[in-house]
Amino acid sequence: MKSLAVKIAIALVFNAITLWVASVLPGVRLGAGFLWAVIVFTAATILVKPLVHGLFRRRTRNSSRPRTWLVTKGATVLAGLVATVLILLLTGIFFHGFLINGPVGWISATVVIWLASFIYDFVDDGLEARAHQLLGGAASTGKP
Numbered sequence: 001m002k003s004l005a006v007k008i009a010i011a012l013v014f015n016a017i018t019l020w021v022a023s024v025l026p027g028v029r030l031g032a033g034f035l036w037a038v039i040v041f042t043a044a045t046i047l048v049k050p051l052v053h054g055l056f057r058r059r060t061r062n063s064s065r066p067r068t069w070l071v072t073k074g075a076t077v078l079a080g081l082v083a084t085v086l087i088l089l090l091t092g093i094f095f096h097g098f099l100i101n102g103p104v105g106w107i108s109a110t111v112v113i114w115l116a117s118f119i120y121d122f123v124d125d126g127l128e129a130r131a132h133q134l135l136g137g138a139a140s141t142g143k144p
Contacts, residue, residue, distance in 0.1 A: 006131045008042070010124060015042045018116040019098075025112060027105020031097030041098075044090040045117070052083035084114040 016038045023030035030037060056079035088109060091098050100109050 003128070003132070006128055006135070007124075010127050010131065011042050011045070011120075012038055014116075014120050014124075015045065018113055018120075021116070022109050022112050025105065025108045027101045028109045029099040029101070031099070033095065033097045037091065037095045037098045040095045041087065041091045044087040044094075048086050048090065049083045049117075052086065053079045055079075056082075080114050080117065081110060084110050084117065088113065 016034070019030060019034070019037055019041055022028050053076075056075050085106075088100060088106075092100060100106050
């Protein structure tokens with residue numbers, strides 16, 4: 001249970017930074033209730049990202065064509081971008097203080113948040129292990 005709480009706390013902090021950076025972009029506006037936006041964004045990320053990545057993985061696995069490295073990486077990037085757009089849509093729907101206007105806003109927010117999630121995927125295991133060390137528990141990477 002402590003591991004789940006640590007994962008969620010790390011995700012909340014990282015997503016708060018990500019949304020704050022995205023709010024500086026042209027066409028992206030983050031109004032009052034920043035904490036609620038971060039909570040909605042984090043919940044959407046936890047729900048949508050694995051679902052979209054699983055759908056893309058299943059789609060490329062069931063394809064009649066052989067999978068190459070390029071096809072696999074391309075599907076992963078496309079899944080990440082689609083998941084990011086869906087997460088932004090859900091955040092905007094459930095939290096009205098987060099607005100994205102125009103194609104420039106949507107493209108820039110999608111790319112910046114996707115890049116941030118890409119970075120997060122590389123550092124989350126190390127952050128979680130460090131948090132467990134600081135909390136006095138055994139370090140666990142959480143991924144096999």
